[in-house]
Amino acid sequence: MAGDIVLQTTGLSGGYGSIQVLFGIDLTVRRGETVALCGPNGVGKSTLVRMISGLSRPSAGTVFLNGLDVTGVPGARRPRLGMSTVIGQQAFGSLSVRDNLRMHTYPVNRTDEKPTTSVDGALAVFPRLRARADQPASTLSGGERQMLVLAKTLIQRPDVLLIDEFSLGLAPVVVGGLLELIRRLATAGVGTLLIEQSVNVAMSVADRLLFMEHGTIIAEHTPAELRESPDLARRLVLGGHAS
Numbered sequence: 388m389a390g391d392i393v394l395q396t397t398g399l400s401g402g403y404g405s406i407q408v409l410f411g412i413d414l415t416v417r418r419g420e421t422v423a424l425c426g427p428n429g430v431g432k433s434t435l436v437r438m439i440s441g442l443s444r445p446s447a448g449t450v451f452l453n454g455l456d457v458t459g460v461p462g463a464r465r466p467r468l469g470m471s472t473v474i475g476q477q478a479f480g481s482l483s484v485r486d487n488l489r490m491h492t493y494p495v496n497r498t499d500e501k502p503t504t505s506v507d508g509a510l511a512v513f514p515r516l517r518a519r520a521d522q523p524a525s526t527l528s529g530g531e532r533q534m535l536v537l538a539k540t541l542i543q544r545p546d547v548l549l550i551d552e553f554s555l556g557l558a559p560v561v562v563g564g565l566l567e568l569i570r571r572l573a574t575a576g577v578g579t580l581l582i583e584q585s586v587n588v589a590m591s592v593a594d595r596l597l598f599m600e601h602g603t604i605i606a607e608h609t610p611a612e613l614r615e616s617p618d619l620a621r622r623l624v625l626g627g628h629a630s
């Protein structure tokens with residue numbers, strides 16, 4: 388069940404140099420809630436996740452993590468405060484799977500001393516990774532790499548998890564397993580903001596779907612609302628003006 392607000396943005400704006408991409412984004416994610424960001428290509432979804440995660444600086448607006456203003460906190464310091472980001476399939480290719488995970492047990496030092504999952508505990512969730520624990524990460528398949536970055540988040544035990552689309556190019560069975568993990572994290576109280584191009588995938592995991600267009604959020608719906616009105620989701624994803 389969703390609880391207190393763990394992530395909030397107010398009036399978040401910004402872009403690249405003189406090009407403004409985001410225009411005053413207000414959103415919230417509650418404890419244990421999964422919120423999906425949907426919308427056509429180029430509307431600013433990745434830019435928004437980068438700004439929330441601290442990889443880019445907004446020109447205006449505020450990011451609150453557990454009620455704390457973290458707008459000026461560098462991205463690298465945010466895992467300690469409870470924010471983990473999954474963007475792409477980042478891994479140190481020459482290191483083994485196990486050593487990649489070990490790296491995340493050091494810098495965390497969560498100030499609230501929340502217990503973290505051990506490397507073996509994280510590997511136990513992903514039998515495919517456990518079987519490849521001593522292999523260099525560079526030899527993993529795309530889906531296995533995605534499992535590795537999600538296994539990292541089990542170790543970091545975030546309050547807020549930001550995910551830039553992970554389903555693209557992965558076999559449905561792999562996507563299903565990753566979605567199951569997001570559901571388990573939600574049950575454990577993690578609030579997730581997930582970019583997802585596929586509304587069907589988003590509806591299968593999210594409590595709410597936010598639809599973006601031209602750097603703003605134009606609509607917000609629950610999966611139940613979208614199931615009742617199948618045309619609505621289609622129009623929103625195609626960049627319509629429904630709300």
Ligand SMILES: Nc1ncnc2c1ncn2[C@@H]1O[C@H](COP(=O)(O)OP(=O)(O)OP(=O)(O)O)[C@@H](O)[C@H]1O
Nearest residue numbers: 403406408426427428429430431432433434435584
């Ligand atoms: N580094 C950059 N420099 C300049 N413009 C950029 C940069 N990155 C993205 N943009 C532009 O910002 C806009 C928003 O891009 P963004 O990647 O946030 O969109 P998106 O909604 O995530 O798209 P997609 O679904 O295609 O990934 C686009 O017009 C894009 O061309």
